[in-house]
Amino acid sequence: MIFAINEINRNPDMLPGVKLGYKIYDNCGTMDILRAALALLSGLKGEISGSSCSEIESVQAVLGHSGSGPTIAIEQVLARFHIPVISHFATCACLSNRNEYPTFFRTIPSDYYQSRALAKLVMYFGWTWIGAIASDNEYGLSGITAFIQAARELGVCIEYSELFVSTDPPDSLQRIVRIIRQSSSKVIMAFMSHREITLLATELFRQNVSDLQWVGSDAWITDPSLAESEGHSILVGSLGFVVTNTVIPGLEDHLRQLHPSQFPNSQFVRDFWEHTFDCSLNKTADTQWKLCSGSESLQGDQSYFTDVSELRFISNVYKAVYAVAHALNNLLTCKEGDDPSYNGNCPDTKNIEPWQVLQYLNTVNFTHKEGERVYFDSNGDSPARYDLVNLQTTRKGGMEGVTVGIYDASLPDTNQFIMNNIPIVWGNELNKVPESVCSKSCLPGTSKVLQRGRPICCYDCMPCPAGEISNLTSKDTD
Known part of the structure; x- marks a missing residue:
């Protein structure tokens, strides 16, 4: 975010005569997020560093949060004051409800599209009998509900559907494991965060349950922390969709220039x-570490912090900053008749209000320097395009997401899902597509008879009556 703001402030073609400022609230997950939202409402005067700039008391837009739950809480507060909220990672389909969340935007696609893409993926490989597990929160419940609905429309049957969160008592996790062990389906759709999938995979590994094919949501499918978990081998072969990767020129150099002196108050x-x-860094601390000399540098660092090879979600932050900048730029360069508000009169640029920025965000439409078009639909959503990734083992024993296909919701329905012929690694070290059906196809000469009280995917194959024949596979009875 800071890199994007600095880049915009150096660009003579954007926001002439205006500099963007910022205030970051981040306390590694322990910050009361509602308190941060109220602090932003209270005004930023005196907190923006600078010299001669005219400081605006009210915030013009809020970027964040990464989670759907906290974002819902923030939006419910800030929407009352018509302040735009733009998230880079809150994917809950519920946030597309403009009546409930009128000032919300996002630079990541809604889970509505991901859920439908996952349903098409399952059907593509012929998995018509699957289990479904989700986080017991708004993100998981909304995502798995949309997935189950889309899957059933395609003829996929759900053997079981369960919810849990990482804070549940241990017996909740054990109950999920028992259900998996006793089930006949071999494919699991997991719509959860990296915390839940780590707990589940670790417990399955301990109980030697490995004959599974995982399909995952974007909240965990490429999370680097998975490789550090005890049960990560269970997840090798997983398939899932993530937003497309990109390149942000100059970001690596920016990260390598980081020094504590730039942010003396940042924990x-x-x-x-x-x-x-x-x-x-503390001269008075009683510690076994040596005192930092001040000459330390990230120029030769090879850590996760300076690795810019995977910018799938980070690029969404970059796009969010630029969306606000373009909205402000369009507002400040408005010509009479071009204003998107009802009266068509340009705003007073000396007294910009958040509701005006909100109106201009609705009409933002630009292409950033890597060629990606950025805009929002009437619900504040971004266009849905995903990479299909397959978790594969690296030479160092870790895991990486290898792109094996794409999904583009803007294409005709029959062309949205495209494989790129890169070999897929399957779960449980299988060398072919695993099978997960309730009943195998009936051979010619037999017909399907549904099993009473069971889903349509479960049936018996009965010989054709005397004098009748069936020369088709899985012929239904009349």
């Missing part, structure tokens, strides 16, 4: 610096 920078260089 994150302090902890990261001390951990990276095994030294202490």
